[in-house]
Amino acid sequence: MKEDTAKIPIDQSGQSLIEFVLLLAGIVIISFTFLRVVNSEMASRWENMANIILEDKTQKLTIP
Numbered sequence: 001m002k003e004d005t006a007k008i009p010i011d012q013s014g015q016s017l018i019e020f021v022l023l024l025a026g027i028v029i030i031s032f033t034f035l036r037v038v039n040s041e042m043a044s045r046w047e048n049m050a051n052i053i054l055e056d057k058t059q060k061l062t063i064p
Contacts (some may be wrong), residue, residue, distance in 0.1 A: 050061045
C-alpha cells in the first residue's frame with residue numbers, strides 16, 4: 001500500500017506570535033495573582049517582626 005502523501009506547506013507565520021502572546025499573558029496573570037496574595041499581609045508581618053525584635057513593651061513600631 002502506497003499512499004500519496006504530498007506535503008502541503010501551511011502558512012504558520014503568525015502561530016509563533018500567538019503562542020508567545022498567550023504564554024506571556026499566562027505568566028503575567030500568574031505573577032500578578034501571586035503578588036496580590038503575597039503582598040496582602042506583608043506590611044503587617046514586617047511590623048510584627050520589628051515589634052518582636054524591639055522586645056520593649058513601652059515602644060510600639062507603627063507604619064505611617
